[in-house]
Amino acid sequence: MEKLLVEGGNSLRGEVRVSGAKNSAVALLPAAILAESPVTIEGLPNISDVGTLSHLLEEIGGEVSKQGEDIYIDPSRMISMPLPNGKVKKLRASYYFMGAMLGRFKKAVIGLPGGCHLGPRPIDQHIKGFEALGAEVTNEQGAIYLRAEELRGARIYLDVVSVGATINIMLAAVKAKGTTVIENVAKEPEIIDVATLLTSMGAKIKGAGTDVIRIEGVDQLNGCKHTIIPDRIEAGTYTIMAAAMGEEVLIDNVIPQHLESLIAKLREMGVSVETSDDQMIVKRDKPISSVDIKTLVYPGFPTDLQQPFTSLLTQASGTGVVTDTIYQARFKHIDELRRMNADIKVEGSSAIVNGPVTLEGAKVKASDLRAGAALIVAGLMAKGVTEITGLDHIDRGYENLTEKLNNLGANVWREQMTEEEVEQFQNS
Ligand SMILES: CC(=O)N[C@H]1[C@@H](OP(=O)(O)OP(=O)(O)OC[C@H]2O[C@@H](n3ccc(=O)[nH]c3=O)[C@H](O)[C@@H]2O)O[C@H](CO)[C@@H](O)[C@@H]1O
Numbered sequence: 545m546e547k548l549l550v551e552g553g554n555s556l557r558g559e560v561r562v563s564g565a566k567n568s569a570v571a572l573l574p575a576a577i578l579a580e581s582p583v584t585i586e587g588l589p590n591i592s593d594v595g596t597l598s599h600l601l602e603e604i605g606g607e608v609s610k611q612g613e614d615i616y617i618d619p620s621r622m623i624s625m626p627l628p629n630g631k632v633k634k635l636r637a638s639y640y641f642m643g644a645m646l647g648r649f650k651k652a653v654i655g656l657p658g659g660c661h662l663g664p665r666p667i668d669q670h671i672k673g674f675e676a677l678g679a680e681v682t683n684e685q686g687a688i689y690l691r692a693e694e695l696r697g698a699r700i701y702l703d704v705v706s707v708g709a710t711i712n713i714m715l716a717a718v719k720a721k722g723t724t725v726i727e728n729v730a731k732e733p734e735i736i737d738v739a740t741l742l743t744s745m746g747a748k749i750k751g752a753g754t755d756v757i758r759i760e761g762v763d764q765l766n767g768c769k770h771t772i773i774p775d776r777i778e779a780g781t782y783t784i785m786a787a788a789m790g791e792e793v794l795i796d797n798v799i800p801q802h803l804e805s806l807i808a809k810l811r812e813m814g815v816s817v818e819t820s821d822d823q824m825i826v827k828r829d830k831p832i833s834s835v836d837i838k839t840l841v842y843p844g845f846p847t848d849l850q851q852p853f854t855s856l857l858t859q860a861s862g863t864g865v866v867t868d869t870i871y872q873a874r875f876k877h878i879d880e881l882r883r884m885n886a887d888i889k890v891e892g893s894s895a896i897v898n899g900p901v902t903l904e905g906a907k908v909k910a911s912d913l914r915a916g917a918a919l920i921v922a923g924l925m926a927k928g929v930t931e932i933t934g935l936d937h938i939d940r941g942y943e944n945l946t947e948k949l950n951n952l953g954a955n956v957w958r959e960q961m962t963e964e965e966v967e968q969f970q971n972s
């Protein structure tokens with residue numbers, strides 16, 4: 545097991561290239577199950593979630609080969625193999641095997657998903673959608689059993705705007721008989737990306753990116769080639785790092801429109817952000833002042849950037865209130881930031897951050913993926929060295945993090961943990 549060491553105080557300058565989007569990749573890979581001939585996806589990020597999903601595709605009989613950032617999936621010999629446990633628990637997006645296998649085979653057995661522990665993460669809206677399409681869904685000993693004689697189009701209103709439920713229902717509905725209308729859907733760019741792949745495979749989808757998606761089911765989907773969108777959350781993380789320590793950082797392979805809420809907040813704080821088609825230049829040349837943020841569904845401020853943004857606020861003058869309306873308990877990073885001398889208190893679904901303070905390097909633990917990002921942001925700004933454990937989480941979502949940061953002038957490295965450290969980590 546490894547830990548990450550971050551030496552604080554180094555200015556960042558230069559260029560960082562953003563990888564393909566994790567939250568697209570993890571849906572595009574299962575979507576390939578629906579095709580009857582090979583699918584190629586270009587620009588995949590080299591992160592552990594992609595590795596885990598590739599293995600799951602192989603477990604059900606897919607032929608998968610990777611070449612650099614591209615993946616080739618031949619789904620023609622896949623079967624509806626039960627995936628009750630094991631790898632499905634390593635990540636959230638294994639739930640997309642439910643929609644995709646239901647769509648292709650009319651049956652699936654999938655363990656309940658894992659992913660970041662952010663408080664309750666129910667999948668009732670996914671199940672409501674599958675049932676509306678005619679599936680019988682039962683939960684037997686922690687695995688979801690889905691079976692349908694036939695999938696039939698339906699009108700489905702989501703009670704909660706959910707990224708996962710929107711994509712999962714779309715995956716099943718593209719092969720249902722007749723028309724499906726999903727209302728009150730999520731509008732995240734990753735949903736449009738998945739709809740684009742499915743459309744290239746032959747699906748008939750309208751409205752992805754709006755509140756209502758309309759799908760005409762088809763009998764057969766075929767292989768295609770698709771290029772993934774850039775990861776707006778990875779881009780946002782480097783943007784926040786640049787706002788924290790950047791003399792001048794160029795973020796390449798980004799769609800600035802996907803980050804409007806973050807850019808607006810950074811400008812309000814006094815950070816300079818210039819945007820062009822697929823690049824952003826971020827400069828921090830003066831002290832920053834506090835702002836309040838409230839996470840919302842897209843295009844609101846993304847919950848996945850709330851944690852790293854909270855670290856940045858520790859350097860801003862004044863008081864900033866961070867409210868997470870999506871995951872009201874997404875504050876496990878706060879205790880760790882406090883160990884580093886941050887002045888933050890949590891009240892209900894808000895964190896109140898007073899700044900600026902001098903952060904001190906400390907031994908801290910990443911409890912989830914973006915908590916890890918938050919601790920790295922803090923480590924870059926802190927005096928001394930910060931030691932971060934829990935790298936499994938960080939590796940789920942950030943490709944070549946140490947290399948990308950060191951290229952920008954940071955001093956970040958991984959070290960093996962001693963047996964004693966591993967034991968302490970496991971007991972903490
Ligand atoms: C793999 C992936 O894409 N993960 C993202 C996805 O997670 P995920 O798809 O799990 O998140 P959702 O959009 O579904 O969740 C949004 C909110 O709806 C609630 N909810 C969701 C489904 C449901 O059936 N019932 C229900 O009550 C959740 O508890 C949460 O409060 O969107 C989240 C919100 O932008 C991001 O933080 C995650 O990075």
Ligand SMILES: C=C(OP(=O)(O)O)C(=O)O
Nearest residue numbers: 636637659660848913914
């Ligand atoms: C919460 C996240 O991921 P997941 O839904 O995969 O756990 C995230 O990417 O911040």
